[in-house]
Amino acid sequence: MRSAVRGPVLTYSGDPFAAGLDSTMHYEPDAIVAMEAGRITHFGPAEKIDPLLPPDLDVTPYGKDALISAGFVDCHVHYPQVPMIASYGEQLLDWLNTYTFPVEQKFSDKDFARSVASAFLRESLRSGTTTACVYCTVYPQSVDALFEEAEALGMRLAAGKVMMDRNAPGPLLDTPKSSYDESKALIGKWHGRGRLMYAITPRFAGTSSREQLEAAGALCREHPDCYMQTHVAENKSEVAWIEGLFPERQGYLDIYDHYALCRPRAVFGHGIYLSDAEMQTVHRTGSALAHCPTSNFFLGSGVFNLRRAVTQERPVRVGLGTDLGAGTSFSMLSTLNEAYKAAQLSGYALSAGHAYYLATRGGARALYLEDKVGSIAVGMEADLVVLDMKSTPAIAYRMQFAESFEQALFIQMMLGDDRAVQATYVAGRPVYRRDAQGDL
Ligand code: GUN
Ligand code: ZN
Numbered sequence: 346m347r348s349a350v351r352g353p354v355l356t357y358s359g360d361p362f363a364a365g366l367d368s369t370m371h372y373e374p375d376a377i378v379a380m381e382a383g384r385i386t387h388f389g390p391a392e393k394i395d396p397l398l399p400p401d402l403d404v405t406p407y408g409k410d411a412l413i414s415a416g417f418v419d420c421h422v423h424y425p426q427v428p429m430i431a432s433y434g435e436q437l438l439d440w441l442n443t444y445t446f447p448v449e450q451k452f453s454d455k456d457f458a459r460s461v462a463s464a465f466l467r468e469s470l471r472s473g474t475t476t477a478c479v480y481c482t483v484y485p486q487s488v489d490a491l492f493e494e495a496e497a498l499g500m501r502l503a504a505g506k507v508m509m510d511r512n513a514p515g516p517l518l519d520t521p522k523s524s525y526d527e528s529k530a531l532i533g534k535w536h537g538r539g540r541l542m543y544a545i546t547p548r549f550a551g552t553s554s555r556e557q558l559e560a561a562g563a564l565c566r567e568h569p570d571c572y573m574q575t576h577v578a579e580n581k582s583e584v585a586w587i588e589g590l591f592p593e594r595q596g597y598l599d600i601y602d603h604y605a606l607c608r609p610r611a612v613f614g615h616g617i618y619l620s621d622a623e624m625q626t627v628h629r630t631g632s633a634l635a636h637c638p639t640s641n642f643f644l645g646s647g648v649f650n651l652r653r654a655v656t657q658e659r660p661v662r663v664g665l666g667t668d669l670g671a672g673t674s675f676s677m678l679s680t681l682n683e684a685y686k687a688a689q690l691s692g693y694a695l696s697a698g699h700a701y702y703l704a705t706r707g708g709a710r711a712l713y714l715e716d717k718v719g720s721i722a723v724g725m726e727a728d729l730v731v732l733d734m735k736s737t738p739a740i741a742y743r744m745q746f747a748e749s750f751e752q753a754l755f756i757q758m759m760l761g762d763d764r765a766v767q768a769t770y771v772a773g774r775p776v777y778r779r780d781a782q783g784d785l
Contacts, residue, residue, distance in 0.1 A: 348773055349379040349398060350731065351391055352407035355414045355754070356721040357706040362655045366698040372750050377404060378413060380727035380773035383499070388721050410735050411767060412757070414701065415719050416475025416728035417677035418708025421574070421614040421635035421666025423480040424465040424491055424504075425449050425458075430670035437580040437644050438551075440671065449507075450516050452482040458490035465669075466494050470777045472675040473730035473766040474667075476709070476718050478574055478612055478635075479504040480546055483517050485527045492535050499539070499772040501718055501726065503572045505546035506531055510557045521556040528564055536571055540726075540772070544572035544612075550587045550600045558604040565605060572610045572712070575601065578623070579615035580646045598623040607632045610713055614666060615640075616654070617647040625659050633662035633711035636703070638683035640668035650691040651684070664711030665703050677704045678761040685758065697754035727773035732757060736765040 354376040359369035377394040379387035379402070387394045398404070407413065425448065432444040452458045469477060481487040481504055488506045495502040508524035509517060519527070528545055536543035545568070547553045547561040565573050578584055578597050587597055594600045598619060601607055607630035616634040619627070627634060636649050654661050665680050666672070674680060681700045688695035709719025717726050734753060735741035740760045747753040757765060769777040 346773060347379070347381045347399075347402055348775075349377055349387075349402055349404040350407060350413055350729065350770075351375070351377045351404050352411040352413050352731065353409065354378065354388070354721055355412055355701060357702050358720065358722070360707070360710065361699050361702050363657060363660065366696070370698050370702070374409075376413070378721055378727075378729065380770070383727055383772035385721060385723055385725050385727050388723055407731050407767065410733060412732040412734055413721070414730055414732070415705045415721055415725075416730045416769065416771070417473045417704045418664060418712065418714075418719055419469065419474045419477040419667050419677065420612055420633070420664030420708050420711050421637055422477050422669050422672070424462055424669075425452050425480070425482045425487060426670030427461055427465050427468075431673060432670070437583050437646060437671075438586070440644060445670070446514050446517055449482045450514065452487040453484050453516070455486040455490055458484070458487040459494065462491040462494040465491075466498060466500065468675050470498070470769045470771070471766060472677065472763045473732070473769055474675070474677060475728035475730070475769065475771055476501045476712070476714070477503070478544055478572060478712060480548075480574065481506055483507045483509055483519055485531055488531050488535070492541050496539055496541060498776060499774065501540040501542075501714070501728065503542040503544045503712065505544035505572070505574065508545075508547045508557055508561060509552035510554050512552050521554065521560045524557055525560040525564060532564070532568055532571060536568070542572060543568070544574045547575050547606070549576040550591060550597065551583065558600070558606070562605040565608060569608070570610070572612060573606050573608065574612045574614070575606065576614040577601065577616050578618035579641075580644065581618065584618050596620065596623060598626055602626055602630070612664070612711065614668065615646065615649065617641060617649045624654065624661060627661040628659040631662070633664060635664050635666035635668075635711070636684060636687075637666040637668035637672055638687045639673045639680055640666070640671035641687070642683060643673050644671050648687050648690045651688055651695065652691060652693050662711040663703065664708035674762070676762045678758060678765060680704070681758040697751055697758050700758055701754065727770060729770040730766060731768040732761070732765045733767040733779070734765075736761060740765075
């Protein structure tokens with residue numbers, strides 16, 4: 346299938362934290378992006394690309410108030426927690442016991458899992474997110490449910506079965522052997538099937554025995570091209586508890602390092618309380634951190650210092666995560682808003698140019714996918730989001746006074762949300778149109 350879109354385009358060709366915005370951020374006020382068989386075939390100024398396209402190709406015009414970019418990348422999210430987003434009153438460990446573990450038990454029912462997976466993916470696409478790294482539950486059928494739905498949509502998605510064998514209700518516990526066997530079977534079934542990828546998922550050191558972390562390490566060794574996702578240093582009580590569970594280790598991250606879980610394609614959620622030495626380990630091992638600001642503020646976990654993470658002396662890969670259902674929004678724009686505030690509280694300002702990089706190519710780089718998604722260039726997979734830069738009356742009003750593209754972008758980041766998403770494309774196919782009547 347061939348298709349094309351026309352309008353203003355924002356994309357990145359490199360890492361602005363390393364090389365600056367001038368050489369890495371590209372804004373084209375009137376561009377065409379043409380797509381075929383799931384990939385971008387043409388991209389450039391409209392007057393240059395238009396003559397190269399077949400005359401019968403329909404080019405969808407989005408106009409000067411739109412902004413076309415690569416689809417957003419969510420590096421850390423729990424789809425089973427969608428039914429309990431916005432649950433009141435607790436911090437991490439109590440929140441897990443009070444709200445999270447009860448709802449996750451419902452995912453032994455495959456039909457329930459499918460209905461939540463479908464709602465989760467639809468809402469992600471409605472928010473412009475086209476790639477995500479997703480936690481399922483301990484039940485393998487909850488993984489099947491998500492992958493089946495994502496496959497039908499053609500999404501590039503990583504996900505995995507949560508491994509947990511202690512400190513949770515009985516029905517949610519597996520064993521080192523069953524978690525290894527079930528994960529292995531799911532890898533064989535799903536990893537590399539179309540655009541789907543498997544993430545080995547020990548929930549966190551608090552819910553895994555040493556033997557289970559050993560099993561996760563074995564899976565990582567046997568499947569180096571799979572992801573590994575877990576949580577680290579999110580909350581002060583959690584850090585103290587987990588360091589007490591593993592007194593033989595040098596700290597929280599050293600537990601994971603000891604079991605060979607720190608590696609390329611390892612994605613650690615949060616990392617607020619990592620020491621400088623631990624940041625060095627993240628850097629050295631090619632692991633990534635998922636910055637989850639809406640969740641960190643909602644649970645009162647703390648403030649992630651992005652500048653410290655990306656310092657050029659030992660930069661670590663950082664992507665953004667919604668971390669639903671501790672996070673409070675599907676929208677990457679809302680997540681950028683909170684990332685800006687987290688940066689302010691850490692003593693610096695996060696520019697819109699750097700922030701959009703994190704939401705797109707930066708997230709892709711954290712997942713070692715920057716050669717596939719996260720930017721607009723010939724040969725890249727054709728996942729796009731089309732923003733409406735005047736999506737609410739207040740934003741439209743404010744935009745009259747914007748004096749530059751950077752200012753306009755910052756206004757979107759601070760005031761925009763899911764309403765700003767006009768259209769979403771997955772593999773060249775429109776999968777969401779805000780103003781569409783009925784099915785696409
Ligand atoms: N740490 C262990 N499990 C979880 C979870 O489900 N959500 C968050 N935010 N942190 C965790
Ligand atoms: Zn999480």
